[in-house]
Amino acid sequence: MKTESNLKKEEITSHQKTVYRNFPMVPRVVFGQGSFSQLGEILLPKRKNADAPFIFLIDDYFETRDLVAQIPLMFNDKIIFVSADEEPKTAQVDALVKMIKEEYDEQPSGIIGIGGGTLLDLAKAVAILLSNKGLAEKYQGWDLVHKPALYHVGIPTISGTGAEVSRTTVLLGPEKKLGINSDYTTYDQVLLDPDLTKTVPKEQWFYTGMDCYIHCIESLTGTYLNAFSQSYGEKALELCKDVFLEDIPDEESRDKLMMASWHGGMSIAYSQVGIAHAMSYGLSYLLGIKHGVGNCMVFQHLEEFYPEGVALFKKMVEKHAINIPKDVCANLTQTDFDVMINVALGLDALWENALGKEWKSIMTPERLQALYQKM
Amino acid sequence: MKTESNLKKEEITSHQKTVYRNFPMVPRVVFGQGSFSQLGEILLPKRKNADAPFIFLIDDYFETRDLVAQIPLMFNDKIIFVSADEEPKTAQVDALVKMIKEEYDEQPSGIIGIGGGTLLDLAKAVAILLSNKGLAEKYQGWDLVHKPALYHVGIPTISGTGAEVSRTTVLLGPEKKLGINSDYTTYDQVLLDPDLTKTVPKEQWFYTGMDCYIHCIESLTGTYLNAFSQSYGEKALELCKDVFLEDIPDEESRDKLMMASWHGGMSIAYSQVGIAHAMSYGLSYLLGIKHGVGNCMVFQHLEEFYPEGVALFKKMVEKHAINIPKDVCANLTQTDFDVMINVALGLDALWENALGKEWKSIMTPERLQALYQKM
Numbered sequence: 001m002k003t004e005s006n007l008k009k010e011e012i013t014s015h016q017k018t019v020y021r022n023f024p025m026v027p028r029v030v031f032g033q034g035s036f037s038q039l040g041e042i043l044l045p046k047r048k049n050a051d052a053p054f055i056f057l058i059d060d061y062f063e064t065r066d067l068v069a070q071i072p073l074m075f076n077d078k079i080i081f082v083s084a085d086e087e088p089k090t091a092q093v094d095a096l097v098k099m100i101k102e103e104y105d106e107q108p109s110g111i112i113g114i115g116g117g118t119l120l121d122l123a124k125a126v127a128i129l130l131s132n133k134g135l136a137e138k139y140q141g142w143d144l145v146h147k148p149a150l151y152h153v154g155i156p157t158i159s160g161t162g163a164e165v166s167r168t169t170v171l172l173g174p175e176k177k178l179g180i181n182s183d184y185t186t187y188d189q190v191l192l193d194p195d196l197t198k199t200v201p202k203e204q205w206f207y208t209g210m211d212c213y214i215h216c217i218e219s220l221t222g223t224y225l226n227a228f229s230q231s232y233g234e235k236a237l238e239l240c241k242d243v244f245l246e247d248i249p250d251e252e253s254r255d256k257l258m259m260a261s262w263h264g265g266m267s268i269a270y271s272q273v274g275i276a277h278a279m280s281y282g283l284s285y286l287l288g289i290k291h292g293v294g295n296c297m298v299f300q301h302l303e304e305f306y307p308e309g310v311a312l313f314k315k316m317v318e319k320h321a322i323n324i325p326k327d328v329c330a331n332l333t334q335t336d337f338d339v340m341i342n343v344a345l346g347l348d349a350l351w352e353n354a355l356g357k358e359w360k361s362i363m364t365p366e367r368l369q370a371l372y373q374k375m
Numbered sequence: 376m377k378t379e380s381n382l383k384k385e386e387i388t389s390h391q392k393t394v395y396r397n398f399p400m401v402p403r404v405v406f407g408q409g410s411f412s413q414l415g416e417i418l419l420p421k422r423k424n425a426d427a428p429f430i431f432l433i434d435d436y437f438e439t440r441d442l443v444a445q446i447p448l449m450f451n452d453k454i455i456f457v458s459a460d461e462e463p464k465t466a467q468v469d470a471l472v473k474m475i476k477e478e479y480d481e482q483p484s485g486i487i488g489i490g491g492g493t494l495l496d497l498a499k500a501v502a503i504l505l506s507n508k509g510l511a512e513k514y515q516g517w518d519l520v521h522k523p524a525l526y527h528v529g530i531p532t533i534s535g536t537g538a539e540v541s542r543t544t545v546l547l548g549p550e551k552k553l554g555i556n557s558d559y560t561t562y563d564q565v566l567l568d569p570d571l572t573k574t575v576p577k578e579q580w581f582y583t584g585m586d587c588y589i590h591c592i593e594s595l596t597g598t599y600l601n602a603f604s605q606s607y608g609e610k611a612l613e614l615c616k617d618v619f620l621e622d623i624p625d626e627e628s629r630d631k632l633m634m635a636s637w638h639g640g641m642s643i644a645y646s647q648v649g650i651a652h653a654m655s656y657g658l659s660y661l662l663g664i665k666h667g668v669g670n671c672m673v674f675q676h677l678e679e680f681y682p683e684g685v686a687l688f689k690k691m692v693e694k695h696a697i698n699i700p701k702d703v704c705a706n707l708t709q710t711d712f713d714v715m716i717n718v719a720l721g722l723d724a725l726w727e728n729a730l731g732k733e734w735k736s737i738m739t740p741e742r743l744q745a746l747y748q749k750m
Contacts, residue, residue: 020407022417022564027402031603031645032395042397189397192603227630228406228567231638235610255602263606270406 040072059115090136110151117161127152160208162265207292217309218274233267274354282340415447434490485526492536502527520557535583537640582667592684593649608642649729657715
């Protein structure tokens with residue numbers, strides 16, 4: 001889950017009284033095989049006028065695929081294909097916003113993100129920045145967005161990140177990898193069509209699904225958990241086990257993984273991720289390693305923290321014959337390690353969730369470096 | 376679940392192509408023990424002005440209890456205590472709306488329902504009727520509400536009905552018991568504080584919890600189910616089993632039953648209830664039997680349709696030493712039976728979900744009467 005920061009530490013206990021987040025849920029959702037064909041009908045009442053376009057941000061993987069013909073374009077609507085090869089960046093958001101503002105006199109009717117976590121996060125950020133002034137980096141943090149985002153619709157084409165349901169959009173900024181966490185980040189509408197995930201390459205399917213699985217293990221074993229998040233997390237975990245350890249028909253598997261991602265994303269309402277996510281942030285900040293892959297590279301070495309979760313994970317890796325990249329930290333300098341360690345240890349809430357309030361005495365920079373050196 | 380009609384039959388297949396409902400979710404939710412103390416803070420930004428009150432509709436059970444002192448009253452806010460002894464009626468909604476309109480020149484800032492299914496359904500209906508003209512009965516059916524309801528907040532004090540999350544409000548009208556099913560029915564905000572259910576009397580706790588359990592059995596074994604609803608229904612069922620068959624601490628039990636009700640309500644997005652709910656509607660229409668009790672009276676006799684579900688149900692009844700009312704149909708006339716049978720068989724979607732498209736050849740009026748005669 002690209003959700004390092006859905007819960008502020010201060011929100012857990014303030015003035016010695018528990019204060020619970022008033023969590024924003026996606027107010028509209030369609031689920032069903034083939035439901036993508038309903039997109040036009042869903043967007044129609046949201047068109048402000050013929051000059052206010054819908055902007056479709058789509059993973060460029062689909063540029064040559066059938067899906068494009070099914071996009072319900074009208075008037076001056078625009079498709080922008082975006083590469084998901086790299087993690088989404090604040091500068092990329094700023095460039096997209098500038099391009100849209102220059103091309104249109106009117107505010108768009110809305111933004112539709114179609115793709116994986118990268119595209120879903122970009123679309124959220126673009127919708128926010130089209131109605132909030134300044135650069136994207138200014139909003140990285142907690143509740144810094146003060147005006148509602150443009151109407152935005154999320155349509156996942158791969159399952160696992162939970163970006164379709166979370167209240168954050170994690171961006172790589174000039175100084176940090178951090179989410180724009182706000183009530184306005186959440187999508188106004190989500191369309192869940194498991195058929196869209198039919199063409200996902202196997203490795204990507206695995207790594208992205210593991211984002212959900214690892215998140216569930218981290219949140220369910222964490223210190224922040226309550227009954228709300230637990231119930232969602234348990235269901236997501238159960239679905240992940242069905243998908244990655246059982247032999248179920250492809251169609252059922254796609255349905256279930258899409259629901260796992262959905263429930264996994266909901267489970268962070270009152271929970272938090274943990275060590276694998278914190279360390280994976282370091283890897284992607286320094287080395288540009290994609291979030292899902294980074295999680296797996298880290299998680300396999302975390303037996304001492306998540307014994308059962310790691311054991312099951314190894315079964316999944318074996319069953320699907322996945323080769324997790326090795327030796328990526330082999331040639332790093334001490335300065336490199338320091339950068340990664342700083343990024344990872346900066347995520348207080350994740351460590352506190354995993355190891356409790358005294359986490360700093362448990363996870364020292366030296367111990368963290370030793371873990372990175374295994375990778 | 377008081378949700379006989381969340382899914383129109385026509386929505387399942389139209390023009391031989393599946394059309395999926397664009398389901399409205401509650402856009403804001405707080406969950407946590409003691410979270411009721413946050414209500415004032417939640418309402419504050421929703422106040423239109425000092426003359427536009429919040430109207431609190433509260434189960435009169437709380438009239439003499441501590442909860443009342445915690446209601447965050449300001450300016451000319453008003454508390455209206457309502458008896459939940461009878462199922463909510465359209466005439467009752469009309470009377471409440473009239474009273475509010477006569478007392479205030481301004482539209483209220485919002486309606487807050489605090490109580491069980493009856494209060495939650497009443498508050499939804501009052502919020503709708505304050506912004507839509509005419510009598511409540513006019514809106515019983517599917518998607519007949521055309522203007523957004525007033526801002527409305529649901530706060531359950533007993534768990535099981537799912538009314539806090541559903542898009543219907545089931546009302547007894549002059550001619551029918553039927554929901555106001557619409558996208559505007561869903562609450563704008565829900566506050567889930569398991570502590571509020573501490574004082575629920577045991578029998579009521581059981582019957583209302585069984586509303587959730589029976590709903591889950593009906594939807595999970597139904598023909599309408601898809602992966603979305605299945606995942607919610609399975610989790611709700613699992614939580615019900617923990618609560619009613621295991622020996623878990625009270626606090627955990629309250630947390631879990633509140634989440635069971637929540638997920639159970641979500642599970643009807645793409646599913647439907649079945650035979651017990653259809654028959655229970657007949658009982659409550661003719662005899663005024665409360666929904667939860669009626670469900671149990673019926674469900675115990677449905678082994679042939681739900682063998683595993685009924686077997687588990689009987690274990691729960693035994694474990695908690697519940698005496699389900701008997702012989703309520705002993706002195707009914709044939710006209711009485713005909714009324715109940717008409718009400719029950721009028722709910723096509725429930726029967727089709729339970730027994731398939733050919734349900735009319737399976738559940739004849741004679742067979743249904745024989746079932747009622749067991750009660």
